[in-house]
Amino acid sequence: MATAIVIYARLYALIGLRDNALTPVRSVHDFASSLYFSNVTWTTLGYDDITAVAPLARLFADAEALNGSLFTAIFIAVLIASFEKLMRPQTPTA
Template identity: 40%
Template sequence: MVARAVFGPGRITYHRVVGADLLYLIIGLTFVALYGFVALGTPEAFTNLPALHGDFAVAGNLIYFSFVTLTTTGYGDIAPLHPYARSLANVEAITGQIYPATLLARLVTLELAHERDSS
């Protein structure tokens, strides 16, 4: 629903921009959950990730890893080892590059269409 509101037709508003930011955060948190599933199935799926005991440190580390990957910062302190974890990290990094580019292209298109309709 948020994606439809962000990428749908209409004027660029403050709410649309906030929705775009929210969608970016949702993407990152979705990957946190996916990394959690991989880590639960294979405890050694990531380097420097403490053993899963259900504490907040693991969740915090997965959030940190997800957003470092999504933004393609890649500090390297936590790294994926398992093939599923590596694949997810690759998909997240690609998504982290394509989403802002697609969003910017859509917003520019909407603004140009609005200017054309106003003239």
């Protein structure tokens, strides 16, 4: 998971993002801002302080949000299956 977030952050740093929190609005290419945006996108929080403007950056943001959602769903499913297996009564072997 962390590796994917860093990879997406590197892509965003190369493509560039827009920082809406600054006045005037400016383009950002630094890794720290890209990592922050990547983490916010992966977790699907979407604070809207930094946005992807370029079509390629938007495509990566969409893919990252989908990957983050799928990862979370699979993680929860595995966790529930493990817990269910742990709580299942043990049958004695003969």
